[in-house]
Amino acid sequence: MNKKKREISIHKQKFSFKLMYKQRYLLVMSVPFVIWLIIFKYIPLWGWTMAFQDVKPKTFALSIWERTWVGLDHFKALLHDGEFFDALRNTLGISFIGIVLGFITSVGFALLLNEVRLKRFKKVTQTISYLPHFVSWVIIASIAKMVLGDSGVLNEVLGKIGVGPIKFMTTNGPAFWLVVCIINIWKETGWDAIIYLSAMTGIDQGLYEAAKVDGAGRFRRMWHITLPGIRPTIIVLVIMSIGGVLGAGMERQMLLGNGIVQDYADVVSWYAYRFGIGNNNYGFGTAVGVFQSAISLVLLFVANKVAGKFSDSKLV
């Protein structure tokens, strides 16, 4: 109560130069970073206006009011570009396969690891499982191209059991999405499982004891206690990942893709980069980014609404 009182008194602080002088060290220690924040995080937001303007390197130097306004022309051009729809299709394909498989594997991983009773073994397994998360995509791509390559270890083993070499990295088709997703799962499952495992430690142990007394076996306890226990966590994470569907990894596509799979490796962010920076069509590139953010926001709200309909867990 005492604390509450103090907080209220702090809120009522009035602006005065005396106070500013008293807090001058705090100001010196924070204002430079706020200036940094405004420059690097808020000024680019202003750049969104370029989505409605014709901005090329020549016109970039002009002030914002002197540039030609083109209204929604960039967006119209975007929706008439077949290449953009390829990129959109790939992004959605990869994201949805990734979300579905990713959630199944990470929840499954956490459920099973939670059942391991050898404490030390459990800890070591978990620690090793998230090593790939910390390794960069460049390294992962380098390893993947080696191991999954035509003359890599996996094809060598497959060859020994009579399965012909599979072109993992050079199959032009939706199969490439699956390969990307599986590599992503290899990289992230252990890491994604951490949050579920921590949610599991928060489940009331009494529930397990009671179920045990009632004669519920291990699987039934997993199914009826552990899984419902982490349901809110799962729902929040699913909603968040649906919001990020269109943002799907440009880095990962660039690194794992190659000329052969180009049609199925292109994603929206990479498309924006190529046209916006590669072709120097700044206005158009920004428009792609704005489009991407707008769709993401809509998806986030829809997912949130749907989740709200089916359960009590909502993000917002």
Added chain:
Amino acid sequence: MKRTSRNKLNRYTSFDVFLVIFFVCITFITLYPFLNVLAISFNDSLDTIRGVNFIIPRKFTLDNYKYIFEEKDLFSPLGMSVARTVIGTAIGTICTAMLAYVLSRKDFYFNKLFTIMFIITMYVGGGLIPDYLLIGRTLKMTNEFSVYIIPGLIGVFFLILMRSFIEGLPEALQESARIDGATDFKIWYKIILPLCKPVLATVALFIAVTQWNSFMDTYIYARKLKTLQYVLYEILNDTGVKISNIHDANLNNTAATVTPQSIRMAITIIATVPIVIVYPFLQRYFVGGMTLGAVKD
């Protein structure tokens, strides 16, 4: 009697055995690709072309690594990676700690405003092209070392992590120092920082890993300041001049028998080793930190 029933409840079932076998397999799948690459990096280049290595190098050699440390085009990117990691981590950690302290001070007049300004940027951003135009065109940071440090100076996530840690420290310490007439800067420097060692170490390691791993900023802004990750990308995509360089080296110097593939594997290992050494220490704040990022506000 009691004892036997307890044993019965805790005895290991076939499911436990299955779990252990299952997770041994998972661990193997996680580690094997690294071990395979490790083996290739220590194997004779020409021998690697002839057939697949599994775990143990058939013809052990250090030539691949020697080549990297002797070839300037490969060695200087390694230096660049180390430089940006060391400098970026030092500056980033100190700045984050300083700001985190100010934002932990509830009596600071702008506390709320500044905190909200930082948190908003976790959710909205200008996007790729506006960022590029600001950093590359307006501020002209292209191919400047500062592009590795300044644009990503403060991570809001780390800021919040550190602020919550500082808020958990006993208030009395600051009070007594203030009575003794210490300035806010001195309080931060002399009292808060030494107490923050664990969280400082964690944030520093996180920043270091991010710095070491980043590749997109080199790709977009600073292709002249090549890092190890970027060189690896070049070799990977066969776009760089690296490969022809390596071939030329082979022609001129018959003693060095290396192939781009083996060099790539050796670089992959060099780029991975620091991560393997460091990442287990990051565990401490993993869980708390992750839930913080997911649920906060």
